[in-house]
Structure formats: structure tokens, C-alpha cells
Amino acid sequence: MRKAARRVPPELRQRTARSCDRCKARKHKCLQIPGQARCQHCEHFNYTCKTTKPRKKRLYGSADNVRARIAYLEGIVKQYVNAEGDLSSLEVLQELGASLNITVGNIQDVKLDCPEIDPYEPEQATSTEQNEELVQDQQGQDQYIGPASSYFFQMKLRSLLGRQRQHPRCQMYLFGPNPTEETLKPFASDVLTDFDVRAIAIPSQLGVDAACLPYSVPLLDHFVIEGLIRAYFDYVNVDFPVLHEASFLETFNRWRVSPSSVDRPWVCGLLCVLLLSRRIMPLGTTETQQQKWWTYVESLLPSMIFTNNIHSIQALMLAALHLHNTNHRDACWTLTGVAARIAVAIGLHRDEVVCEGPQLNRELRRSLWWTLYSFEQIQVSSHDRPSAIESTLGSTSPNERVLNINTSNWPADYAPWSTKLVSILGLVCRALPNLTSESGFSSVAELLGELTLWHTSLPQHLTLQEFDMLPDGHKRPVLLLHIQYHYTVSLLTRHSLLRHLASTIQGQTSDMNEKELETIARVCCDSGRKSCELLLHLDMIGKFNAVTWWDIYYVYSSALVMTLSILSDCTRQQSEGYSNHESLSLLHNCALILNRHSGNPMVPDTMRRWIGAIYDIDMLVHERVSPTQQGPFNQQAPFNQQAPFNQQAPFNQQVPYMYGSVARNEVFYPNTEHNALQMNPEMGMVMNGNNVPGMPMPVWGGENEYFSWDSIGCMLLGVEALDSSFGL
Template sequence: MTATTKKSDRRVPPEQRKRTEHSCDRCKTRKQKCNRIPDQARCEHCERFNYKCAVTRPRKQRLYGSAEHVRARMVLLEVLVKGLIPDADLSSFESMREVGESLGIPMPEIEEGEYHAPQPEPSQNNEVVRVERKQQHLVQDQQGQGQYIGPASSYFFQLKLRTLLGRHQERICQMLLFGRNPTDETLRPSAIEVLTESEIRAVARPPQSYANGNSMSYIPALLDSSVIDGLVRSYFEHVNVDFPVLHEASFLENYDRWRFAPQAVDRAWVCTLLCVLILGRRINPLGTAETQQQKWWTHVESLLPSIIFTSSIQSIQALMLAALHLHNTNHRDVCWTLTGAAARIAVAIGLHRDDIVCEGPRLARELRRLLWWTLYSFEQIQVSSHDRPSALDGTMCSTSSPHERLLGVGSSLWPPNYTLWSTRLTSILGFACRALPTAASDPEHTGLSGLLSPAAGLLRDLTRWHASLPQHLSLNVFDTLPDSFKRPVLLLHIQYHYTVSLLTRHSLMQHLASLSQQSTSDGNEEEIELTAKVCCESGRKSCELLVQLHKCGKFNAVTWWDVYFVYSSTLVLALGLMWDRAQQRSDRTTIDASLALLHSCAAIVVNHSSNPMVPGTMRRWIGMICDLDVLVHEKLAPSHQVVQSVQSDVNASSSVANAIVELVPSMPTETYAPIHDLGVAMQPSAELSVSHLDSALIVPNDGSSNPTMGMPFMNDEGGFYSWDSIGCMLLGTDTLNAPMNCNMAFFTDTGH
């Protein structure tokens, strides 16, 4: 008799099987058969020993299918969860339960070894659904080269917003913030020797007698040493607070050593010093000429090739400071390149790992941590703006927050525990940047729908972060904060709202576009309503905080991201205004308050644009903010609106608590006229109106060929720099690849 026959003989016919329909909890615990007594509430065992007979535990699930099928299913589910939640620990039931509780998901009580997977329902359609992606194109920089800008970038976001406002544009553009690469080389020094103090203090502009040819020999004049010291002091008081790349005490120690023995420091440190002087001059020129700054920058250019090939802390610091200067002077593309180089060097020397043994004093380890988080934050904001893949994987980072007390900055520059909460917010921003491409390509299905959607999970993380802030970092006690703490606290909350709007704005934009096309309503209306509310509230709050930053005299329009945050926040605020109008649920008072807030933001940046030290990148954004103010008022403002001065609401007095904590009713309800002319060659339609190809526009040869692409705003010295591309510097050539042809007409635009 075969084994199959024996198995068949042992099987009980279905009509004679006596499997218990329900087993009580006690019989399940004893793993015995639960014999039910007819017409009795208790089974035989419970009746005999007088136990409570209760059935509360779920019925045991049978294992359907093969063990290989179950294992494959578990692997797929685990990969799915790890893709949605990269940091999830799925090694045990307890860790998985903690993951679920952290996401707000009710988890069943399951003991290990007791649960088996249920039988999967048969799939009606196993065909893989492929998402149709829209064809993407490269945009052109001012050199005619193709540059990739992602669909979730702030640049394409503002183009879509312009379309909703009735300003249509062509398919491709030229990025004015991706600057020119002139081949005219001037003041090119040698990079062999380390510069001395006299060489750095040498004034580039010759005296009048030399310019007239009355003198056969020329000895350059020297800046006073106090000027150099003042520029260094301005840098540490205003720039390094926002961009903590350097440790002041360590830098000044090397500075004193260099003044007496130039060869005692390396070239990377000298490059850092030059960048410090350039950035410090933005704060307070102290009488230095633009040609002096140009000479410093050409020295930086000559030092960069050797710095890129050096893996050290000093190289990272020099690259980051040079990148910040380039970012501010219409060279955001080269800023991206240098930031990426700094990121690669940082990983190469182990800044991203806390378990790396660092030789030297404890201070050196804390400086490594501080530099890593500054670099990571700087790169992630660029990633969020360009929608490009990051060079730094946050999931592989184990670097903890630096100790402020050891660095000596916790009591004078930042509130206590500021770096701890700032690094946590930066980590969430990094994960938000990873979710951006999905949010832009399919916003209807990647917004807040689903508890495990990336956006929903990150918004929960942001909510917990905001709710857990200590009292001294919240806005409830803002009036009592020391003056030096107000800017860091406001920037912390501004970045929080920036991250929230970053996650939600594309879903709201998609829904507004469908409303404008009179599309049928979808099944996610409730989720979209929630997304709209969260997005609009964050945009409005961010604008209020930026207005407050200006009122307390802490707005930095020359070296940091303040103007960009205004640009990003006003885009979301304008989107919220259009949402209110489309839904027809907000009263006129609320809309007027939002219009007044938008105009206040535009007036603030115009007020700062009168400062001649405001660099070109900031002026491009200022032009876009004012252009947006005009478009929104033309679209939404009432026809009987009263025209008032541009500066009428900048200095309006209001309570700090009201400006930050209260909702819409706290904002002034007066309406203001939009800003029509800045006097900086920025017309409302200039960026988007080029309709025909023109060789002078594709490869500009001089500033006169195109009024929009001409000389930098307000004589910005950044436009005069002789900046070579990284490839040109490394290869020693003057000719790069031919410009990429996207086979499309382009128009000039400024917002990115």
C-alpha cells in the first residue's frame, strides 16, 4: 500500500468531521479540544472545573499555500514597508509594533509563534500598472548648456502657478540663476605660494597717478589691518551664525599664526580666509572696493583645483564658503557642483559616521559633527529647490547632534538645545526631499491618502517634532527671548513650515488645475481638503514669521536663504488664495488679509533691495516676488481697491504674539496696491515673453543684446567675476562640450 493510499484511508469524510467551531480561551491555552455541551454556555472542561468559558481570542489561521509562497510574500511586504519607512526595524514583533504605534496605527496583540498569514485573495488583474511619466526636458543656462531641473522643483512649481494665474509660457526657459561662464581672465594669480597678509591687503585699484601714466612703477596700496579684522568680525557675527562652517576660536588662532608665518597654514585655509572676507564684505564693506573683492575671488578660483583634490576638513570648509558665495551671485549651478564635491569629501573622511575614531581633542569631534550637519542642511535645501537626487544618503548617517556647550556657542549665538532640534528637522527635510519626485509625478495618490504614504508619515513626524519643542524654542515665549535668540528661533519655525508646504503643495496644485479644467471630482476629496488646509496654513504662517523677522530687524537679504523663503512662502500663499477663491468658502475679509500679507512680503524685499550689497540671486527672487504680487492682485483683488504706497505696511505695528501665533483674523484686512515697478529692469512679462529663437539670446555675447539678461542688478559685482567651470579648471582647457540642444525655443525666466 502506497503512502498516498494510506493518507487517503486515514482521512475522515467531511460529513463526519467534528472540528470545533469555536474554542474557548482556556482550552486554547491548554491546547486541547473544546467539547461543547448542547444547550450549555460552558464547555465540558469549564463546566467540570467551574471556569469562566469565554471566546475572545481570534480563530487560528491555517497556512494556505506553500512555505516558499509565504516566505516570498513576507519578503515583498518587508521591502514595501522599508521603502515607505526606511528606518523601520522589522526584526521582531515588538519593533514592528513600535513602528505601527509611531505612525498612529492600532496594532493587534500578537504573540510570537502564534500568528500565521491569512489566505490571500485571488487577484483579478495581475498586470503591472505602469505610471505614465511626462516627458521631461533640460533647461538651458546662460552658457547654452542643458541643466536638469526636476518636476518638483520650485522653478516648475512657480511656472505652474503662473499658468493658473493666466500667465502662459513656452515649454523651456533659460535659467538666469545659472550664470554665465566668461572666458575673459583678469587678475589671475599663481596658486603655487601661500598668500601673505600684504598680498591679501593689496588694493587692486591703482592710484590715480598710475592710471594717468605719470608713474613708471606701481606699488599697490594696502588696506589697513583693522579693515581685514572688521570683515572677519562681520562674518562671524552675521554669516557664521546661519551657516556654522567655522569655529571662531580655532579660525582666529590660525589667523594669528598666518599673519606672522604664512607658510604655517595650508592653501585651503587661505581660500577659507578669502571667502570669509568676501562674505563679510556683504555685511559691511568697510570702504573696500568691488575690485578688491574681485581680486580676492580670482585668488579663490586659482586655489579651488588643488582644494578639490584634497580630502580634509579645511577643504570642505573652503568649498562650502565658496559655494555660498556662488549661490548668492547667480551661479547656483556651480554652487551645486561645489556642494556635491564637499559632500563626497565629507563621506570620504567619515563625517557621516559617529563610530569613526577621531584623533585629537574632543572639540575636533564636535566640529566634525557641526560641519556635517551644516553641509547636510545646505545641500538638502538645494535638493528641495532643484528637485535633484541628493549626494548624501541620510539613512546611512549616524552622526549625532553636536554638543553646543563644548563648541562654546550654546549660550551666546543659539538657544539651548537649538542644534539638537535643528538637526532633527533637517533629517525630516532630507526624507521629504526623497519623496518629492513621487509627490510631483502623482500628487493625487501620494498626498495624505493612506496612513503609510510617505507624505502622511512625514507630516506626522513634523507634527510630533513641532509638538515636542521645548518651551524656550516655541513661539509662545518669543517676546521674552534675548535679542540674539530671536532670529534662530524664527528660522527654525520658518524651515518647519517650508518643509510642510514642500510635502503638500503639489497635491494642492494638481487639484486646483483639475478645478480650472472643470474635471470631475475624485474619491479623495476629503484627503485633498486636508492637504489644502495644511498647505495654505503653512504658507500663511511662514509669511507671517518672515514679516516678523523683518520687524525685529533680523532679516538677512545678503548672505542667507531669507529671500528664498519669502519667495517659496509667497508662492504657497498665492496658491492658497486661488484655492480659497475656487472653493468659494472664504469671506472677503480673509482674502483681503491674505492679499495684504502677500503685499507686505513684497514690500519687505523691495525695502531690502535698496541695499547695494544685496547680491544678484536675491534680486532675481525679489523680482519674482513682486511680479507674483502684481499677478495675484490683477487676478483676485477687487476693482475698487485703494492704491497705497509700497512701503505703507512694512512698518505697521502689531503685536509679536498676534503676528506669529494668531490665525487669519489677526492680520490687517486693508488692501494694498501691487508693486508694479522695481526699477531693476524686471517687467512683469519680461521673463516669459520671448517667442522666437534668437542667437543672441541662446549664447549671449554681451549685456546689450538682451535687457533681461544684461548686467547684474544694481551693479552686482558677481557678474564681473571671471568664473571658470570646474571641468575647465581641472582639465586646463578653455573649451568645453558644445551646448546641448533641446530642440525647443526658450524664454528667459528668473525663478528657481
């Protein structure tokens, strides 16, 4: 096939006489306007048109000929001087020339003959940065972590604070060992019965067939299983609406009578329900019982991969959430991807698909699709990996009336506004690879406009102005909606804040318009601060879920932004006398509530690693600020002295360190005793050697020990080996 003729012959093609910084960052041709000092793009958007970047040098001729010429010249040099080393480095060639008394007339002219690499182009990454994107899990396998992930954002923050990673090779501690190794024994039964699920697992009988025992296996009472299911729908399904309660309970009653009448994926979903709800309310079940249920789940997972129906997607999503919470985020990512593929295979992503049966089935499909998409996008935003379903996204939100979800757990119109926010989060995740460069500034401005429009268009009952008037069951969904909004804003703008702070600390001027960059940085600081305030308020009203949902991750993400905000405040304080006491107090209070939650034995391993990271960040910030700024923390300023989260309904005087009533249903402190809620004892304040208020170390035990700041990379992605002084 003949190649299409060029519109302009090569000999007549001309380069633009001048290319401004913005057009270089956009990689567009800089069109000059006759008689104007600014180019067409800068004139249209009223930008400052300036040229400070060096002009990119062209490499004319065939690249193959140039490479062959360089290789031939290297061969001549090696033959002439008998050099066996690597001559690809300019420094090595200079040393070799000096040893032979060879003088190059003008080294700058030599550099101009070579193509230059634009340091502002994101695709021209160094080999070290590229290698950091492949990390090692605890099975010794390489896995990809994107440069815009939460971990690399944390590592850049560390570099600003003068704390560098000590070892080049990284290991992802939240990508745990193979979860199949946590099973008790293989399960070969074709049909799982009520007897199998209720059979109490006893450590001394592990690996022994129940039929070989001389006595009958003790069983859990029926109300224990029913209580766990009730706890799931009261606390887990409201955040992660995977199951329809009425349909699930109907199938559950049918399964108890006739186990063979339901398919295996539904039974797997039932087991995952028990695993998740046990962290809310154990009802006397033990860790061994949890391992036994997971053994059943692991044996059923292969059959779900080859079964394309709704039950398979539901079971995979529930199993993925359990793996995410138990330090297996890599396996969670894999199962989420499988669920997404099955969802596309059965048409959940298509609004036009005609679904047989009642309208309820169609709305259940839509609800499940949006839950899956939201769950996948929060993982995409954390890992900075490509989405598996972003190009096949549906557009219609589920009908709340048909699903009957407009009850005491969800406010009216919650679903459409939540799905719209998730859609914007998907757009932000898609733009993440370009947000670290100047070329992504236009995307930041556009997406910020969409987020602002979403936030200002919320109906009155979903805003924070009417928060005090909401029913008790609606408060957590509304707060989470605004927390997710501020998380999305912070995710979109935090690299601009990092860049602005780095240029300020280093005394450099950014190539981007300084006012615009400063505005984005201020937006990021405000969202991080408001997110922390909302999370503190969520804990104050007893709605903070530290055991099954993303609450602690939101605190972790907000704490990173707050740390940058505090460093920015310190810079402003040096020049403007600005005080950052409120930000320091806010960060410390976030660390305090998580330290209190760490006393809950049901907090899973993933959450504990995030808690340790936040605790360490808080201690580092207190060590870094000047002693004159540490005084207010000894007084523990009440929350109403901070900016109120809704500008109308201020916080109470202080966040309580313990919940005052066992009768409150919102408490997430289960006890291993039968049907009881354990109240966490009050955590008192302690002072370290520098008279800085601190907290008792979280009670982790076993391998989950306390991590110091120098090992904070190990919280999410740490080095393989650390100094013994780090406590590992």
C-alpha cells in the same frame, strides 16, 4: 544560472476581478474581503473603496514579436499606398484610411488591442515634460531640473493663471556664466601672504605685476581685514556655522606671522570669509577688491579638490555659498557635491569614527557635517535633484557645550532640534519625485505626522509662545527654525494644493478622497501664511538677512504658496462668501519689504531675481482679483489685524519701511564708505493705472532689469528670447 521557478504557472495566474483606485495608485494587489464592499486596504484605513479608473489592458505575448508585427504592417502599408510620411500617429492613419475609402468597423475595439497608458502613473510622463527637465544654462550646457522643483511648481502656477511659456527651450538664468571668467588674472604664487590679501586692487593696474610698479602698492589697514572677519562671525557664521571662531582666529594670527605654516585650503577659506562679510560691512572695499580676492580663490580651488581634510570642506562650502548668491547656483551645486564627497572620504558621516585629539575636534566634525547636509538639502529641495549624501547620514547632533555655541547667538538645545528638522527635510526631499502622484499620499501623511510631532515636542524656550522673552541674539535663530519648519511643510504639501486647486477650477473630481486632499491643501495654505508672517516679523525686528542667507528664498517659496492660497480663497468666496483680504495684504507686505531691501546695493544677483519674481507675482494677483477686493490695500491694514504668528504675541502696528537707528547692529544695509551703515530711504506707496497699490521698481541696473510676469520664468528658468515688450 537557471531562472527560479514561478510559484504559480502562467496558465494558472489570474487577475483580480476588481481593483479599486487606491490600490491602483499604490500599485498593490487589491485583496477583496468576502462579504465586504471594501477591499482589505480600504477597510483597514477606513477609506472609501471605489473604482473609477479604466482597467489597464494587458499586452499578452512577446513584446518583440508585437513590435516586429507592427513594423512589418507599417512596411506593407507604405509599400501599398506609396506613403513616405510617419505612420506612427493614429490621426495620420485615420486620414490615410479615409483617403483610400477604408472603413474600420469599430475604432474602440482597435484601441482595446493596444496597451493603454495610465494617465495617473507618474512614470508615464510625456516627452514634452521629460524634455523640460533638461534646461540650458548661460554657457549653453544642458542641466537637469526635477519636476518637483520650485521652478516647475511656479510654471504650473502660471498655467493655472492662464500664463503659458511662449518658447519651448528654457534657459536657467540662475545658472550663470563660468565664474572663472570673473577673475582678474591668473595667480601663480605658492604661498599667499598677508601683503597679497591686503593689497588694494586698482582698476588701472589690473594685470600688472606689483613688482613692476615704480611705487609701493597701497594696503588695506589691518583693522579692515579684522573687521570683515568680525562681521562674518557676527552675521554669516551664525546662519552657516562652518568655522569655529576660536580655532580660526588662532590660525589667522599664525598665518599673518608665517604664511607658509598653514595649508592652502585654509587660506582659501579666509578669502571666502572676506568675500561673504564684505556684503555685510564693506569697510571701504570695492568691487574690484572682491574680484581680486575671487581670483585668488579660483586659483586655489583645484588644490582643494585633491586635499581631503576639514579645511578643504570648509573652503568649498564657503565658496559654494558665495557662488550661490552671485547667480552661479549650478557651480554652487557642484562644489557642494565635492565637499560632500570629501566629507564622506574622511568619515564625517560616521558617528563611530574615533577622532584623534581633543573632544572639540570630534564635535567640530559633527557640526560641519550637519551644516553641509542642511546646505545640500535646501538645494535638493529647490532643484529636485538626488542627494549625494542621503544614504550615509549620521545621527548624532553636535555637543553644544563642547563647541561653546550656547552663547548669545544660539539658544540652548538649538542644535539637536535643528538637526532633527534637517533630517525630516531630507526625508521630504527623498519623497519629492512621488509627491506629484496619488501613490505619494501615504508618504505625505507619514511625513506630516513626523513634522507635527517635531513641532509639538519643541521645548518651551524654542516655541513662539515665549518669543518676546528671548534675548535679542536668540530671536533670529528661533524664527528661522520655525520658518524652516513651515517651508518643509509647504514643500511636502504644495503639489497637493496645486492639484486640489486645479481640480476645483476645472470642475473635476479628484480620484483621491476629496476630504483628505482638501485637508492637505489647507495645511499647505496655513504653513505658507504663517511663514510669511514669520518673515515679516523677522524684518520688523531688524533680523532679516537679504545679502548672504536664504531669507529671500523663503519669502519666494512662501509667496508661491500664498498665491495658490489666494486663488483658493477666491474660489471659496464665490461659493461661501469667504474674504481673502488678509492673504492679499500679507502677500503685498512681503513684496514691499523685499522691494525696500532691493535698494541695498549689496544684495547679490540671485536675491534680486527672486525679488523680481515676488514683486511680479504680487502685481499679477492684484490684477486678477476683483476690484471689490482691492480696497483694503489702499488703507494698508496693520499686521495685528492678521493672524498672529504665535497666537499670543501679536505683531506691532506695522512693519517699518526703514530702520530707525543706525546704532542697531541687526541692520543689513552696508555702505561702501568706510565702516558706515547706510539706511535705506523710506519707500512710499504708488498706484498703477488700475488704482492697485504697487511699489517702485527695484533699482537693479545693468543686466538685472525689471522682469514682467510674462517673463517670470526667466527669474529662475526662463526662455532664451522674450518679446521686447517684456523689458528684456
